Amino acid sequence: MALASRYPDVEIPELSVPQFVLAGAAERRDSPALIDGTSGETITHGELAFYVERLAAALAARGLRKGDVVAVFAPNTIWYPVVFHGIAAAGCVVSPINALYTPDEIAFQLKDSGAKVLITISLFLDRAQAAVAQAPVDEIVVMDGAEGHASLRDLLTTDAPAVQVDIDPATDLVTLPYSSGTTGLPKGVMLTHRNLVANVTQSRPLAGVEDGDERIIAVLPFFHIYGLTVLMNQGLQWGGTVVTLPRFDLEQFLRAIQDHRITRAFVAPPIVLALAKHPMVDQFDLSSLRSVTSGAAPLDESLAQAAQDRLRKGAAEGTSVGQGYGMTELSPVSHTTPEVGLEPAGAGPTPKGTVGYALPNTECRLVDPATGEDCAPGERGELWVRGPQVMAGYLNNPQATADTLDREGWLHTGDVAIVDDEGRYTVVDRVKELIKYKGYQVAPAELEAVLLGHPEITDAAVIGVLERDTGDELPKAFVVRAPGSSLDEDGVIAFVAERVAPHKKVRLVEFIEQVPKSMAGKILRKDLKARA
Known part of the structure; x- marks a missing residue:
């Protein structure tokens, strides 16, 4: 449906x-x-x-x-x-x-x-x-x-x-970014002028732009x-000012917000993590910042709340921290958290942890990956999206296009989501990244959120590691300890075990200096699998 x-x-x-x-x-x-x-x-x-x-x-x-x-x-x-x-x-x-x-x-x-x-x-x-x-x-x-x-x-x-x-906006391409899509080698994503114009236009009603x-x-x-x-x-279409930085350096980032009186920050979860936990944040005046929106990877509810609470202590009383969802094939946004006061009629504040509402002109389905049938209300399923922001297809790759974009115009995202009664979506994990343990599905993102709740853990990532004897995938956590921490493997395993169902427990732990991530903030799980 x-x-x-x-x-x-x-x-x-x-x-x-x-x-x-x-x-x-x-x-x-x-x-x-x-x-x-x-x-x-x-x-x-x-x-x-x-x-x-x-x-x-x-x-x-x-x-x-x-x-x-x-x-x-x-x-x-x-x-x-x-x-x-x-x-x-x-x-x-x-x-x-x-x-x-x-x-x-x-x-x-x-x-x-x-x-x-x-x-x-x-x-x-x-x-x-x-x-x-x-x-x-x-x-x-x-x-x-x-x-x-x-x-x-x-x-x-x-x-x-x-x-x-x-130029025919509906059919002429404007950009050809490369994405691995739901699986496989990088593919050219064909995006039209209309795709990009639509996505900025669709996002505006939820943004509260000045x-x-x-x-x-x-x-x-x-x-x-x-x-x-x-x-x-x-940013340019709004008539605003876009302040560029060549790469992420926390001190440079915070100084730019302070000196240029930045009003909005669109970031990835590692930056939200720094805003929530890094001591350097307290050294800068971030009171101009009204909105922080995270994308590119799931943002945990408690982390979003911690970052918002900390920023509001810095005198930016109106600062809100939310998140959106999308992918290259969606130009990229299909869902986002509205600014406070711009929720749909009758809806309350958007809970942390959700990616908010589908943008205008956007339809969604949640589909059981095993049966291809629509999920019942309240059930998790693969998120399918249809709207003017959906790509034209993959360049010179009709098979990959057909595997991702069906004849009715539905883009199969490869992400598992759930929707509540208010129409707010929560992305649980990727179909391909779910860990299968004794017949149960374990979501890495859920375990990563639990791990980040530990005061001595500054970052974490979880993958499934194959156990040869049983064929099960064991959840393995890669953990970055806070400076001075003596947290050990048993401590990590016990912390998670107290907070999740038995089949979701972390079974293996490896301490690392840094979680490998792309420049867009996505965990590079293939790099972790290579060393596991």
């Missing part, structure tokens, strides 16, 4: 992504659109629109045409949005590359996407050149300049005529769809 959003549908503008995001640039031309959080360098909304128009003209003059793919291999800078929207305005497709990728990984994406141009920075040039040696492109552009390569300045100072490209006054901290990478849509495009 399809479950409709508790929010009324919104109208999706028939615009390209640059037209939509930069629509208000003229009226706020002198206000800051982007600020470098480390140097203070600034691009105004007017300058951003001008640079985008010039870059599109330069790309067209270099022979790029509608539908051509341009890969971008760079960290967050104030120039990343210029590059993204300039490529999009030229009718080309942006394929963002993870800044941590090796030459082999970059080469795979260049070849698979059919990229004609690679735009990077001088610090990444060695890896870029090694990749291009395997998967040639027509040109490497180095944003900050390098001998033998055009720079971004060279492109922006072109006197080439402006270009007008006829036009032009929002200041968003952009520490999550723009090469990830979360950073690209939620931080970069959404």
